[in-house]
Structure formats: C-alpha cells, structure tokens
Amino acid sequence: MKMKIVACIGATIAVTILSFSTPDRLFAQDSRGPIPLVETHEVMELFFEHEFETLKAFMQKEPTKRSEWKGIFNGANELAEAHNLLFFRDDEEYMETDEWITLTVAGRDSTLAVATSVKARDFSVIKSKYSAMVKSCNACHEEFQGDEPEVIEE
Numbered sequence: 775m776k777m778k779i780v781a782c783i784g785a786t787i788a789v790t791i792l793s794f795s796t797p798d799r800l801f802a803q804d805s806r807g808p809i810p811l812v813e814t815h816e817v818m819e820l821f822f823e824h825e826f827e828t829l830k831a832f833m834q835k836e837p838t839k840r841s842e843w844k845g846i847f848n849g850a851n852e853l854a855e856a857h858n859l860l861f862f863r864d865d866e867e868y869m870e871t872d873e874w875i876t877l878t879v880a881g882r883d884s885t886l887a888v889a890t891s892v893k894a895r896d897f898s899v900i901k902s903k904y905s906a907m908v909k910s911c912n913a914c915h916e917e918f919q920g921d922e923p924e925v926i927e928e
C-alpha cells in the first residue's frame with residue numbers, strides 16, 4: 775500500500791515537472807516555423823517594454839555622440855523586429871482578426887521609420903517619427919484592451 779502511494783506521488787511529481795519543462799504546444803504543432811511559446815502580455819513585457827525603455831532613454835535629449843545615435847537606431851530596429859512576433863499570437867481570438875494584423879503592420883512600419891530617420895541626424899524629424907510610433911502602440915492597446923488600456927508615454 776505504502777509503495778503504491780509513493781509511486782503515485784512520484785508519478786504526479788514527474789508529470790508536473792514534465793508539463794512545465796516541455797510545453798505541449800511545441801509538439802502539438804508543426805515546429806518548423808514560428809509558433810507562440812509565451813502569452814502576448816509576456817511578449818509585451820519581455821520584448822516591447824524592455825526595448826521601449828532603452829529607446830525612450832536615448833530619446834530624452836538630442837544625441838551628441840555616435841553611440842547615442844546608434845542607441846536610437848538599434849533600439850528602434852529591435853522594437854520593429856519584435857512586432858513580427860505579433861503576427862502569430864493566438865491567446866485571444868481578436869489576434870486572428872484583420873484589425874490585429876493592420877495594427878501590427880502599422881506599428882512595425884512606424885517603428886522602422888524611427889530607425890530609418892536616424893541616418894539624416896535631424897533630431898526634430900526623429901522625434902516626430904518617435905511620437906507616431908508611440909501613437910501606434912497606444913492605438914492597438916486602445917483597440918483591444920477594453921476600458922483600461924496600457925498607456926505608453928513618450
């Protein structure tokens with residue numbers, strides 16, 4: 775009897791550990807392409823929030839050094855690339871709508887425009903592109919997050 779209980783507890787622990795270490799969805803779908811591994815709020819926290827804070831810090835004053843211009847360029851490129859992760863989210867039904875794709879494309883384009891504008895080194899132009907980018911973050915939040923959307927500040 776005791777052995778049975780021990781075996782049963784052991785099996786439960788093994789199943790629990792396995793279910794944490796191997797996400798089912800990785801095997802349930804064709805993994806030879808992009809698949810969502812974490813939920814969208816985690817994508818936002820891990821990639822968008824972190825990269826946005828880095829970019830925002832560089833945008834607070836006109837760069838004087840090459841490394842500061844590069845900081846804006848790299849930050850915007852990272853954030854633009856991160857938008858690609860939004861094309862294949864599936865934790866909410868609205869992520870399969872045309873509206874979601876349209877706002878993702880708009881966000882990606884406006885973020886890339888920040889990076890592209892760095893070349894001319896005109897800070898007022900870069901700032902206006904950056905404002906448009908922040909608007910695109912908020913446009914998606916307002917569309918899909920109900921009454922209390924996440925507000926991104928410049």
Ligand code: HEC
Pocket residue numbers: 814815816818819822823826853860874877878881885907908910911912914915918919924926
């Ligand atoms: C195409 C839609 C879309 C775009 C574009 C978008 N977001 Fe989001 N964001 C979301 C959604 C949806 C959530 C809420 C996810 C949830 O709670 O399930 C979210 C949540 C967040 C959060 C809160 C994360 C948390 O802690 O839960 C942050 C921060 C954030 N977004 C930053 C940004 C920034 C910065 C940009 C622009 C550079 C951006 N987002 C662009 C859809 C978008």
